[in-house]
Amino acid sequence: MGADPSKLAMREVTALYLFANTPVYLYRKLRANESVKALSDSARPVELAALAATIDRKRKRSPQDIAVAYSAIVAATFHDSRDVHAAFDSLVLRHIDWASTILQYWYNTLVVTDTRTVRLSPREMEQTPSDTPTTSSLIVLPEGRK
Amino acid sequence: MGREIQLDSALGRHIDNEQSAEITMWEASQYRDLERRFGGVVEPRTEPSPRYNCHGLTFASRRTGISSPVSVRQALHEDGYTEVSKMDVLPGDIILYFDDRGDVEHSGVVVEPPARDPLGIPLVYSKWGKYKELIHRANQCPYNFATARYYRLHGS
Numbered sequence: 001m002g003a004d005p006s007k008l009a010m011r012e013v014t015a016l017y018l019f020a021n022t023p024v025y026l027y028r029k030l031r032a033n034e035s036v037k038a039l040s041d042s043a044r045p046v047e048l049a050a051l052a053a054t055i056d057r058k059r060k061r062s063p064q065d066i067a068v069a070y071s072a073i074v075a076a077t078f079h080d081s082r083d084v085h086a087a088f089d090s091l092v093l094r095h096i097d098w099a100s101t102i103l104q105y106w107y108n109t110l111v112v113t114d115t116r117t118v119r120l121s122p123r124e125m126e127q128t129p130s131d132t133p134t135t136s137s138l139i140v141l142p143e144g145r146k
Numbered sequence: 147m148g149r150e151i152q153l154d155s156a157l158g159r160h161i162d163n164e165q166s167a168e169i170t171m172w173e174a175s176q177y178r179d180l181e182r183r184f185g186g187v188v189e190p191r192t193e194p195s196p197r198y199n200c201h202g203l204t205f206a207s208r209r210t211g212i213s214s215p216v217s218v219r220q221a222l223h224e225d226g227y228t229e230v231s232k233m234d235v236l237p238g239d240i241i242l243y244f245d246d247r248g249d250v251e252h253s254g255v256v257v258e259p260p261a262r263d264p265l266g267i268p269l270v271y272s273k274w275g276k277y278k279e280l281i282h283r284a285n286q287c288p289y290n291f292a293t294a295r296y297y298r299l300h301g302s
């Protein structure tokens with residue numbers, strides 16, 4: 001089906017794009033925009049990447065076009081990071097100046113939701129003589145062994 | 147990507163910058179008066195220009211855009227700006243708007259200081275991203291005025 005930019009509140013996102021002085025500002029404002037979230041809900045990362053790429057290839061790009069491209073990129077960030085990486089990592093967006101900065105910022109601020117259990121096996125520790133003074137001679141092992 | 151020009155701080159160190167080339171077609175009639183939603187005292191100085199942004203106006207004489215908060219801090223520090231208390235602000239001082247992470251999201255130049263306004267809100271001019279330069283009350287804009295601070299170059 002493809003990502004449908006008509007889900008965007010075009011005047012709002014275009015204003016956000018035009019007023020942005022920094023990529024972080026643009027990212028945060030678009031993330032908070034309900035129509036960008038609606039676009040995210042309606043399309044997969046690969047489709048959103050394709051939308052951004054289509055705009056990037058246009059010879060004539062209006063502010064509205066660029067706003068849609070950034071909205072598509074930010075919409076993708078609501079999805080699983082692995083799918084976003086798969087969709088965007090090999091994409092070169094020559095005319096979307098802040099694309100990589102925004103994606104990098106998003107990736108750096110991701111909250112890890114995976115949980116992993118690490119099991120440590122207790123092992124014997126032997127006290128060895130030391131030429132230099134140590135501050136403690138007591139080592140407490142798992143299960144309270146000293 | 148846009149073009150970077152040679153831009154150095156007062157200490158002779160390069161400041162990252164970019165003249166944006168994203169937009170190649172302006173349909174001016176579609177973007178007229180976007181500033182109206184921010185209140186009455188908002189007066190355009192110029193038409194939209196993607197070549198420079200607010201920090202490009204404040205620190206680079208409108209020659210280019212500066213979009214990295216690190217580069218803004220570099221220019222602020224290496225050009226020798228020092229902070230001025232709100233009540234001591236003079237015309238020509240610069241105003242910086244900070245986001246909740248402490249990064250500079252906007253900057254401008256003071257026209258009328260806070261001390262001359264009954265509500266303590268200065269009149270400034272600033273460039274709103276790729277949009278126009280506007281003269282406005284410092285709180286009538288799409289940026290976080292709550293944490294704004296003022297700076298001056300006192301001279302050597």
